[in-house]
Amino acid sequence: MTTSAEPERIRCLEDGPGPGPWNMAVDHALMDPARRGEVTLRFYRWDPPCLSLGRNQRAEGRYDPAAAARHGIDVVRRPTGGRSVYHDRELTYALAAPADLWGGLRTSYSRVNDALRRGLSRLGAPVEVAGEREERRAPGPDSRACFRDPLPGEVTAGGRKLVGSAQWREDGALLQQGSLLLADDQSVVEELRVREAAAVGADPAGSAPAGGDGGSGRAVSAETADGAAALEQFLDPMPGFRRVADALRTGFGEEFELEPVEGDLRDDERRRARELRARYEDDDWTWRR
Amino acid sequence: MSEVPDGLRYTEEHEYVRETEADGEVVVGITDFAQEELGDVVFVELPREGDSFDRMEPFGTIEAVKAVSELYTPVSGEVIEANGGLEDRPELVNEEPYGDGWMIRLRLDDPSELEGLMNADEYREHIGEG
Numbered sequence: 001m002t003t004s005a006e007p008e009r010i011r012c013l014e015d016g017p018g019p020g021p022w023n024m025a026v027d028h029a030l031m032d033p034a035r036r037g038e039v040t041l042r043f044y045r046w047d048p049p050c051l052s053l054g055r056n057q058r059a060e061g062r063y064d065p066a067a068a069a070r071h072g073i074d075v076v077r078r079p080t081g082g083r084s085v086y087h088d089r090e091l092t093y094a095l096a097a098p099a100d101l102w103g104g105l106r107t108s109y110s111r112v113n114d115a116l117r118r119g120l121s122r123l124g125a126p127v128e129v130a131g132e133r134e135e136r137r138a139p140g141p142d143s144r145a146c147f148r149d150p151l152p153g154e155v156t157a158g159g160r161k162l163v164g165s166a167q168w169r170e171d172g173a174l175l176q177q178g179s180l181l182l183a184d185d186q187s188v189v190e191e192l193r194v195r196e197a198a199a200v201g202a203d204p205a206g207s208a209p210a211g212g213d214g215g216s217g218r219a220v221s222a223e224t225a226d227g228a229a230a231l232e233q234f235l236d237p238m239p240g241f242r243r244v245a246d247a248l249r250t251g252f253g254e255e256f257e258l259e260p261v262e263g264d265l266r267d268d269e270r271r272r273a274r275e276l277r278a279r280y281e282d283d284d285w286t287w288r289r
Numbered sequence: 290m291s292e293v294p295d296g297l298r299y300t301e302e303h304e305y306v307r308e309t310e311a312d313g314e315v316v317v318g319i320t321d322f323a324q325e326e327l328g329d330v331v332f333v334e335l336p337r338e339g340d341s342f343d344r345m346e347p348f349g350t351i352e353a354v355k356a357v358s359e360l361y362t363p364v365s366g367e368v369i370e371a372n373g374g375l376e377d378r379p380e381l382v383n384e385e386p387y388g389d390g391w392m393i394r395l396r397l398d399d400p401s402e403l404e405g406l407m408n409a410d411e412y413r414e415h416i417g418e419g
Binding site: 054055056079080081104105106109138139140141151153165166167168169170171174 | 326327328329331332334347350352353354355356357358359379
């Protein structure tokens with residue numbers, strides 16, 4: 001697929017909090033302008049909180065939709081791969097671009113992580129990019145929460161994963177989605193697993209909070225809390241969503257040498273997102289494996 | 290340097306086609322260059338036997354650590370076998386892309402389509418290793 005002239009700008013979108021299927025549909029819809037040569041960077045949040053599954057992750061019989069519903073948590077399946085992520089107090093980014101604008105998969109993935117690192121460094125966060133590790137295969141999509149293991153190239157702080165990212169490449173466009181945890185709520189991923197559903201169901205607020213989780217009333221399991229890093233653990237005072245987004249926008253602009261320009265979702269993209277929303281609301285997609 | 294065996298045909302999207310002893314049947318997989326670029330392959334979604342595809346139509350997806358990518362049929366045809374071994378051992382794509390890591394066996398609709406694909410020298414050039 002050939003694209004038009006090399007882009008000079010990144011169109012930046014910032015959405016208010018939205019439900020999981022809508023968020024996935026908007027990200028998906030951004031693949032169309034990417035095929036026409038445009039680069040779009042979107043920052044967003046989630047309301048209600050949402051468990052997102054990786055595209056090929058086995059979820060049927062492993063996660064409990066009834067427990068999620070009791071907690072008021074959406075469940076959605078992403079177009080990108082990887083493992084489950086619980087989205088609550090986080091900043092989510094989506095970058096859509098022509099697939100070969102920055103070279104192949106490895107280069108584009110690594111440069112997005114460099115852009116994130118640049119942006120987070122501006123806030124004073126002690127971020128690094130995880131190096132190659134000893135010979136061991138990456139975990140498959142059926143294993144557990146995304147934030148348990150930093151993989152080579154991912155953005156870490158204090159040796160733990162701070163941003164989980166995954167890319168989808170189709171028909172000349174790429175979409176990379178990622179979650180930057182502002183606070184660590186990832187223990188919820190474990191609570192929604194089927195084997196623990198009975199305990200969760202018995203107490204809709206979860207078991208007694210063990211780690212002061214900021215009032216969401218959910219238990220913090222030491223096992224998962226050890227796996228993820230959250231920005232609030234490294235910054236005092238903790239900047240707000242807008243300030244974090246501004247810093248990341250600057251980081252992307254610097255890394256890709258593109259001018260960040262604020263924009264809005266266009267009418268045709270909004271229409272496309274409304275069509276795609278049905279797919280991401282469909283249980284046949286969410287629970288397809 | 291990636292391994293690019295002579296005698297195979299290649300696409301710009303990094304699939305290969307290997308002709309088999311059976312007339313009009315080919316094996317399709319992804320190249321050594323592609324598996325290196327993807328990194329550890331963790332899941333491969335393949336079509337069912339009897340499914341038919343046009344040339345360069347998506348026939349499945351491959352998930353590696355960093356990305357999910359579409360897989361494209363280099364030539365049109367009917368799937369006569371999908372490599373079930375990849376369900377339990379997707380890592381075969383990394384270990385033996387031209388061997389046990391193959392993906393589908395196709396019955397060609399039009400054998401002349403093979404001539405439109407790159408040979409090994411052209412593919413080496415395409416990936417900058419010519």
